[in-house]
Every structure is written in structure tokens, then in C-alpha cells.
Amino acid sequence: xxxxxxxxxxxxxxxxxxxxxxxxxxxxxxxxxxxxxxxxxxxxxxxxxxxxxxxxxxxxxxxxxxxxxxxxxxxxxxxxxxxxxxxxxxxxxxxxxxxxxxxxxxxxxxxxxxxxxxxxxxxxxxxxxxxxxxxxxxxxxxxxxxxxxxxxxxxxxxxxxxxxxxxxxxxxxxxxxxxxxxxxxxxxxxxxxxxxxxxxxxxxxxxxxxxxxxxxxxxxxxxxxxxxxxxxxxxxxxxxxxxxxxxxxxxxxxxxxxxxxxxxxxxxxxxxxxxxxxxxxxxxxxxxxxxxxxxxxxxxxxxxxxxxxxxxxxxxxxxxxxxxxxxxxxxxxxxxxxxxx
Amino acid sequence: xxxxxxxxxxxxxxxxxxxxxxxxxxxxxxxxxxxxxxxxxxxxxxxxxxxxxxxxxxxxxxxxxxxxxxxxxxxxxxxxxxxxxxxxxxxxxxxxxxxxxxxxxxxxxxxxxxxxxxxxxxxxxxxxxxxxxxxxxxxxxxxxxxxxxxxxxxxxxxxxxxxxxxxxxxxxxxxxxxxxxxxxxxxxxxxxxxxxxxxxxxxxxxxxxxxxxxxxxxxxxxxxxxxxxxxxxxxxxxxxxxxxxxxxxxxxxxxxxxxxxxxxxxxxxxxxxxxxxxxxxxxxxxxxxxxxxxxxxxxxxxx
Ligand SMILES: Nc1ncnc2c1ncn2[C@@H]1O[C@H](COP(=O)(O)OP(=O)(O)O)[C@@H](O)[C@H]1O
Ligand code: SF4
Ligand SMILES: [Mg+2]
Numbered sequence: 001x002x003x004x005x006x007x008x009x010x011x012x013x014x015x016x017x018x019x020x021x022x023x024x025x026x027x028x029x030x031x032x033x034x035x036x037x038x039x040x041x042x043x044x045x046x047x048x049x050x051x052x053x054x055x056x057x058x059x060x061x062x063x064x065x066x067x068x069x070x071x072x073x074x075x076x077x078x079x080x081x082x083x084x085x086x087x088x089x090x091x092x093x094x095x096x097x098x099x100x101x102x103x104x105x106x107x108x109x110x111x112x113x114x115x116x117x118x119x120x121x122x123x124x125x126x127x128x129x130x131x132x133x134x135x136x137x138x139x140x141x142x143x144x145x146x147x148x149x150x151x152x153x154x155x156x157x158x159x160x161x162x163x164x165x166x167x168x169x170x171x172x173x174x175x176x177x178x179x180x181x182x183x184x185x186x187x188x189x190x191x192x193x194x195x196x197x198x199x200x201x202x203x204x205x206x207x208x209x210x211x212x213x214x215x216x217x218x219x220x221x222x223x224x225x226x227x228x229x230x231x232x233x234x235x236x237x238x239x240x241x242x243x244x245x246x247x248x249x250x251x252x253x254x255x256x257x258x259x260x261x262x263x264x265x266x267x268x269x270x271x272x273x274x275x276x277x278x279x280x281x282x283x284x285x286x287x288x289x290x291x292x293x294x295x296x297x298x299x300x301x302x303x304x305x306x307x308x309x310x311x312x313x314x315x316x317x318x319x320x321x322x323x324x325x326x327x328x329x330x331x332x333x334x335x336x337x338x339x340x341x
Numbered sequence: 342x343x344x345x346x347x348x349x350x351x352x353x354x355x356x357x358x359x360x361x362x363x364x365x366x367x368x369x370x371x372x373x374x375x376x377x378x379x380x381x382x383x384x385x386x387x388x389x390x391x392x393x394x395x396x397x398x399x400x401x402x403x404x405x406x407x408x409x410x411x412x413x414x415x416x417x418x419x420x421x422x423x424x425x426x427x428x429x430x431x432x433x434x435x436x437x438x439x440x441x442x443x444x445x446x447x448x449x450x451x452x453x454x455x456x457x458x459x460x461x462x463x464x465x466x467x468x469x470x471x472x473x474x475x476x477x478x479x480x481x482x483x484x485x486x487x488x489x490x491x492x493x494x495x496x497x498x499x500x501x502x503x504x505x506x507x508x509x510x511x512x513x514x515x516x517x518x519x520x521x522x523x524x525x526x527x528x529x530x531x532x533x534x535x536x537x538x539x540x541x542x543x544x545x546x547x548x549x550x551x552x553x554x555x556x557x558x559x560x561x562x563x564x565x566x567x568x569x570x571x572x573x574x575x576x577x578x579x580x581x582x583x584x585x586x587x588x589x590x591x592x593x594x595x596x597x598x599x600x601x602x603x604x605x606x607x608x609x610x611x612x613x614x615x616x617x618x619x620x621x622x623x624x625x626x627x628x629x630x631x632x633x634x635x636x637x638x639x640x641x642x643x644x
């Protein structure tokens with residue numbers, strides 16, 4: 001098999017979503033108590049679709065991705081509740097070795113900082129080739145040839161010369177391309193990219209985003225883009241899940257979210273994005289600090305920071321619900337109708 | 342790499358000169374000491390002084406001496422005995438002892454460290470931590486006597502002292518000599534492995550769908566070994582030098598005993614000869630470690 005023009009697979013063949021996360025909970029047992037990093041998260045991704053997961057740092061985005069991959073540090077991490085359905089099968093119930101075959105093969109992940117995420121003592125060709133050697137039983141020589149092809153495909157100039165380079169010998173952008181090459185090596189159906197551009201320069205950020213979009217268009221995989229910066233994924237994402245304190249607070253198609261938020265937290269996030277048309281406006285980060293995950297506030301977790309909070313918000317947890325005016329969107333705010341119509 | 346090697350040259354001369362100066366700057370006239378209580382004629386004294394270059398300034402004496410060493414000649418002592426000849430039988434004994442100790446250190450130290458590091462706070466981990474701490478805190482001669490009494494005399498597993506039984510005679514002293522380093526290697530390996538297991542690249546390896554065995558055995562272990570190798574390299578030389586106590590407890594006629602006796606008898610030439618020899622060994626092992634280090638960790642480049 002060669003890597004020329006992969007045929008997009010018909011992934012969303014049935015009404016079963018490619019990947020669905022249902023009521024996911026993840027905690028970490030620490031000396032201070034249980035850190036509730038994810039608290040009932042729900043979302044779906046289909047083939048060919050790009051889902052952005054947006055939230056401030058510490059909102060449980062990475063932990064969610066680790067739970068889907070099955071790479072939570074455990075102990076201290078544990079999953080008290082929830083399902084991760086891949087083509088209808090709950091991965092959390094699979095035996096270890098079956099789970100392991102799905103990792104890298106069917107669901108793959110790109111990490112934030114490629115410098116620390118790549119092994120410093122092996123060359124990049126070896127690290128990419130390992131996917132073929134370990135999962136496909138390929139010879140070392142063939143695997144290296146595959147690595148060169150992949151490096152070529154992710155836009156690394158002079159791939160044949162660089163296949164024996166070590167991670168520290170490449171630029172940040174090139175390293176992230178190596179990570180991506182490694183992740184797509186076995187044509188996964190789902191790719192999770194956890195802040196893939198946060199460690200990079202602005203110009204390189206756009207290139208990496210373009211690369212991900214292009215690869216997705218070629219392969220038809222489902223793409224989950226985790227970010228704390230909506231601006232970065234705006235061009236690429238189809239839908240957005242906004243996370244706060246380990247739970248989704250708003251879900252919407254990206255254009256609609258940009259046009260008008262339906263949750264005070266999203267509104268706050270949008271105000272903190274620099275926009276070209278509003279150069280003079282002062283950036284307006286949300287006041288207050290993200291919640292302490294050892295003691296998440298009762299009621300609406302956002303209420304201590306919400307400018308619109310009322311008594312009800314302190315006691316009653318708002319459920320995620322669709323808004324009558326707009327069936328494609330949902331929000332977890334008691335007062336969404338009053339605030340945004 | 343070449344520059345790295347060149348760096349050893351000043352270190353070599355500095356270290357050997359210091360040894361030379363300290364030993365020969367000691368008070369007391371070696372020629373008179375040689376004569377003991379007997380009277381000795383001034384002409385004989387003069388002749389001896391000339392033979393041993395004793396009237397030259399210290400730096401010139403050193404120059405003549407080190408010139409000989411570089412050609413493999415460690416000089417002659419004041420009794421006219423060839424120092425090379427004195428060291429010849431003893432070097433293999435100390436080397437055997439040190440290498441065997443080094444072997445224990447690597448095999449047992451690494452295994453214990455890996456076992457402990459893999460399951461922190463588990464049973465093996467606690468056992469390793471407690472044993473190594475005990476070993477480190479007991480003085481080596483106490484360990485030596487304890488080993489002799491329990492493992493040698495009571496259980497009779499090993500020869501108690503001397504070198505009459507060939508390789509077997511070296512087992513117990515080597516274990517004692519290597520014990521402290523072994524404990525350090527175990528602890529260092531444990532800490533390094535535990536730290537590396539939390540590294541991002543380990544998470545990546547797991548996310549690639551590799552088996553746990555491969556994630557640990559291939560990805561983590563190689564990185565974890567980097568600090569351990571550094572320690573091991575420095576330690577091989579130190580083991581040879583540190584054999585004095587062990588050799589005397591176990592009555593092994595090696596370099597350690599030779600230095601000890603020579604200091605007591607004020608035989609400066611022998612002391613300088615042996616220590617200079619050890620410095621050379623020490624530097625060679627260090628150089629080897631540096632080379633190995635560059636192989637293990639591609640981020641290191643000596644240029
Ligand atoms: N191994 C761990 N042990 C304890 N707490 C953890 C661990 N990993 C993550 N957490 C906690 O989970 C919370 C969410 O982290 P994360 O998912 O990384 O946030 P982000 O949205 O920035 O990716 C953090 O507050 C962090 O303290
Ligand atoms: S429920 Fe209340 S506190 Fe929460 S976002 Fe809505 S208005 Fe703010
Ligand atoms: Mg994160």
C-alpha cells in the first residue's frame with residue numbers, strides 16, 4: 001500500500017456516531033481530596049467532522065482526551081462514571097489489550113508540546129516507524145521508508161535527510177509535524193489534537209491548523225481540536241463544545257457561536273479574543289479565577305464569576321438544554337433566554 | 342570529542358602534581374629515614390640525593406618523574422626496588438576486586454532500582470529503600486566484619502579472608518566493596534525511572550498503543566539510565582581507589598594495602614606511583630563514560 005491519495009472512508013455509515021462521550025466523570029485522588037476534573041461531559045464526533053473543545057486552562061480538556069485515549073495516570077486518576085463509545089462500543093469496558101489495539105490504530109492523539117512529547121533519545125524516523133513495526137510487524141527498513149513518506153505528507157522538506165534527525169534538532173513547527181505524522185501513521189478514524197499549536201509561533205500555528213484540516217479532508221477522520229483560544233480553531237472547526245469546570249456549558253455550530261454566545265462564560269471568552277476589527281478595544285479577560293476542582297461551587301459552577309448571577313444560580317445547577325429559538329444550539333444557563341434574545 | 346579528551350590533559354597534570362608535591366613536601370628526609378638509626382656517610386648521602394634528583398626544585402623533580410610515568414615507568418623507590426615490579430602483582434588483584442564489585446553494583450543495583458521504581462510505594466520499593474539506607478549508613482569496615490562473621494564463618498558460604506581460593510575469595514569482599522555504590526545505584530535508578538515514567542514522552546508512547554513492557558523497557562529505561570551511567574563511570578575509578586579498607590579487612594594484598602603500608606613506611610615513591618596509576622585509571626574510565634553518554638543521549642554533543 002502506498003500513501004498516495006488515500007480514499008476517504010465512509011465512516012459515518014450508520015446512525016451510530018463515530019465517537020460519543022456520555023456523562024463522563026474523571027477524578028484524581030490527591031492528599032487534599034478528590035480533584036473532580038471532568039464532571040459529566042457529553043459530546044459526539046462523526047467522520048469528517050471537526051469538533052472544537054474550548055475552555056480555560058484547568059477546565060478538564062486534556063483529562064477528557066486522556067480518558068478517551070485510555071491513558072489517564074491511574075492511580076491517582078479514576079473514572080467513576082461514564083461511557084466512551086467508539087462505533088457504539090464502550091471503550092471503558094474493553095479489556096486492556098483490546099483497548100491498546102485501538103490506541104494509535106483507530107484513535108490517535110497529538111500532544112501540545114512536541115519537544116517533551118517526543119522521546120529525546122530516539123530519532124524521529126524511528127519513532128514514527130515504531131507504529132508500523134509494532135502494530136503491523138513491518139521490518140525496520142520498510143518502517144523507515146514509511147516514516148519518510150509520512151514526513152513528506154505532513155510537509156517536512158527533505159524528509160529523507162531528516163528521518164534520522166533527533167527531536168531537538170528540528171524547529172518547533174517541524175516537531176509538531178512529526179507528532180502529527182506519527183498520529184496519522186495508521187490512518188486513525190479519530191484524531192484528538194490537544195492544543196497542537198499552543199507552543200508555536202503565530203505564523204506556524206496557522207500552518208499546522210491548515211495541515212490538520214487538509215489531512216482531515218483527505219482521510220475523512222473525525223477531528224477533535226482542544227484549545228483555550230477560539231481564534232486559532234475558528235477557520236477549521238465545525239462545532240464547538242465550551243467546557244467549564246469539567247462540564248459542557250454551551251454547544252453550537254462555530255459560526256453561530258461567533259455570531260452570538262448563549263452563555264455568560266462563552267461571552268466572557270469571546271471578549272478576551274483579540275479581533276482585527278476591534279484593535280483599540282482592551283482585552284477583557286473573565287474576572288476571577290477558574291474554580292477549585294476540589295470544591296466546585298454548588299449550583300451553576302460559574303456563578304462566582306458570572307456578572308448576571310442571581311440567587312437561583314447559587315443553588316440550582318442549570319441543565320444543558322436547547323433553546324427554543326435555535327434547536328442546533330444548547331446552553332447551560334438558567335437565564336439564557338432573557339440574556340440573549 | 343577531541344576537545345573533551347584534551348580537557349583531561351591539564352586535569353591529569355594538576356592532579357598528579359598535587360599528589361607528588363604533597364607526598365614529597367612532607368617533613369623528614371627520606372634518605373635519612375632509609376638509613377634509620379645507623380650513621381651514614383655524607384658522600385653516600387650525596388650520591389643518593391643525586392640519583393633521586395632530590396636537590397632539584399620540586400617542579401623539575403616532578404617533570405622528570407612524570408616523563409617516566411608517561412613511558413610506563415613509575416620509578417624506583419629509595420631501596421632501589423622498581424615500583425612497576427611492586428605494583429605488578431597487586432594491580433590484577435585490586436582490579437579483580439573492583440570489577441567484581443562493579444558487576445554486583447550494576448546487576449543488583451539496577452535490578453533493585455528498576456523493581457522499586459516501577460511500583461513506587463509497593464513492597465519491593467519499601468524493601469529497597471530501607472535496605473539501601475541501612476547499607477549506606479553503616480561504615481564499610483563494619484559491613485566487612487559482619488559479612489565475614491555471618492556469611493563467611495557462621496554460614497560458611499564464602500572464604501573468610503585471603504586469596505587462596507581464586508575467584509571465590511573475591512566474592513565476599515567485592516560484595517562489601519560494592520555495597521554502598523550498589524545502594525546508591527539502586528536509589529538513583531529508582532528515582533530516575535520514577536521521574537521518567539511521569540514524562541510526557543511516556544504518555545505519547547502509551548498513546549501509540551505500545552505494550553506497557555515496551556513503554557517501560559524501551560522508551561523509559563534508556564532515558565532513565567543517563568544519570569545512572571554517569572554515576573557508574575565515576576564510581577569504577579573510585580572503587581579501585583576505595584579498596585583500601587576492604588582489602589585490609591579481607592586481607593587481600595592489592596593496591597590499597599600497598600598504599601597503606603607505604604604511607605606507614607614513608608615510601609613516597611610507591612605512594613605516588615600507586616596514586617598516579619589510580620588517577621590514570623580514573624580518568625580513562627571517565628573518558629569512556631563520556632563517550633557512552635554521548636551515545637545514550639543524542640542531545641549531548643562534544644564539539
Ligand atoms: N495526574 C493528575 N493528578 C492530579 N490532578 C490532575 C492530574 N492530571 C490532571 N489533574 C487535574 O485535572 C484538572 C484539569 O486538568 P486538564 O484537563 O489538564 O486541564 P486543561 O483544560 O487545561 O487541559 C487540573 O486542575 C489538574 O489539577
Ligand atoms: S446560570 Fe446563572 S451563574 Fe450560571 S451562567 Fe447563567 S446566569 Fe450565570
Ligand atoms: Mg490541557
